Amino acid sequence: MFRSPHPIDDYLADGEGAGRLLAHAASLRKLARIYQNAAPEHLAQASRVANHKSGTVVIHADNGAVAAKLRQMAPTLAREFSNRGFECNGVQVKVQALEISDHSRPPPYRPLPAVAGRELADLAADMADSPLRAAIETLLRRSARAE
The missing domain is CATH 3.30.300.180 (DnaA, N-terminal domain)
Known part of the structure; x- marks a missing residue:
């Protein structure tokens, strides 16, 4: 065979x-x-x-x-x-x-640089009460800070 x-x-x-x-x-x-x-x-x-x-x-x-x-x-x-x-x-x-897929995952962790955080805080402190100031303060409260 x-x-x-x-x-x-x-x-x-x-x-x-x-x-x-x-x-x-x-x-x-x-x-x-x-x-x-x-x-x-x-x-x-x-x-x-x-x-x-x-x-x-x-x-x-x-x-x-x-x-x-x-x-x-x-x-x-x-x-x-x-x-x-x-x-x-x-x-x-x-x-x-x-x-x-990857595009459905949460965005990568990107902390707010310390310098940017200080500058935004100074900017908000110099502003009058307004929706923009409230938005900046909310951003600062919610953002992770890079040390």
Whole structure:
């Protein structure tokens, strides 16, 4: 019996093994490339092709605003997928938020330099009672001080 030097490749290519899974993954990669070229850049960056089943392409959007725009574009995207050789009767868009990214984290700790704090305190002391003076005093109370 002949043994292949790459048995995992044989298993992946076998129809009874993972061949269908490998073919599906390849078609998803092709759909993703088509989608990246067809969708506006700002929408393509905030969404991705998730699946292709029964003639429907499923796209996951990072938030509701992106999903709403993509739903408006669904007929255009479906036509583009069909023109490129995929059976596509429609596009389904779902909101699938990613993990919290860096831009959602609180801003880094930046203390108010001591010199700036003294100058703001002197400025507030020289001012008459006003909303600006109250704002400066609130800033000074709330700010962390660098020593």
